[in-house]
Amino acid sequence: MLPATLKLQHPLTQWRPPSLRRFRWLWQTTLTVAMVMGFSLGLYADVQSLGFTLGKTDYKTVTQQAPSLKDGGINKYSNGKMLKGMSKQFKIQGLKDTLFIFDKQEKLAVIMMTFNKHQFDTVFGYLKSKYALQSKRIPFVGSKRAVFKKEDVKIKMNAPHLSFDMDVMYLTDKFDRDYKRIQRLEQRQKNKREQSQF
Structure with missing residues (x-):
């Protein structure tokens, strides 16, 4: 049986929850894309x-x-x-x-x-x-x-x-x-x- 320290270092056991900074970046990117798409739809709407x-x-x-x-x-x-x-x-x-x-x-x-x-x-x-x-x-x-x-x-x-x-x-x-x-x-x-x- 492997020592506990080796188990923790295995790639499959090294998952960490995404940082708050990464969540913020993903949210801002998604929001920006949504705003651009919404603006474009409004821009090219019929007059x-x-x-x-x-x-x-x-x-x-x-x-x-x-x-x-x-x-x-x-x-x-x-x-x-x-x-x-x-x-x-x-x-x-x-x-x-x-x-x-x-x-x-x-x-x-x-x-x-x-x-x-x-x-x-x-x-x-x-x-x-x-x-x-x-x-x-x-x-x-x-x-x-x-x-x-x-x-x-x-x-x-x-x-x-x-x-x-x-x-x-x-x-x-x-x-x-x-x-x-x-x-x-x-x-x-x-x-x-x-x-x-x-």
Whole structure:
């Protein structure tokens, strides 16, 4: 029979309970991974407004859920249909008007809402709690602007100084790029026309 000291030194008999430090490290690592995964899931979640999802909800769905909206023609930036007006389902205090713009595949590309200007701070707070703030200009007196971002959607707030209204616009990055491209093209054409007069 082996001495007791040799038995204690055998690899199978040398188990020791994990140290508190190791437990703490494992717990912190697990918690960090869980937080990162949770943040990622939230970051890549769909962007919704008024119950509709940017880039996914189609024209037919909006007309079915908000039948009082009226035809707004074809948008020159997206070449898609537009709907405008108000609906009873849009239960937001101070909301005065809405505009929905679709792309050529009839997917929702823009939601623009018009509010009373005095609600800027309230709406800004709502958006800041949900989306990443990219830029802001909020003077005590003057025009106020803010831009938020989530995945491939921007949310822009614009409250002109001499207006009683403000606009909140949800738009896809693709629509934003098309809008800026056409604006630049129109500006160049305008400059050429003016130049030809001299």
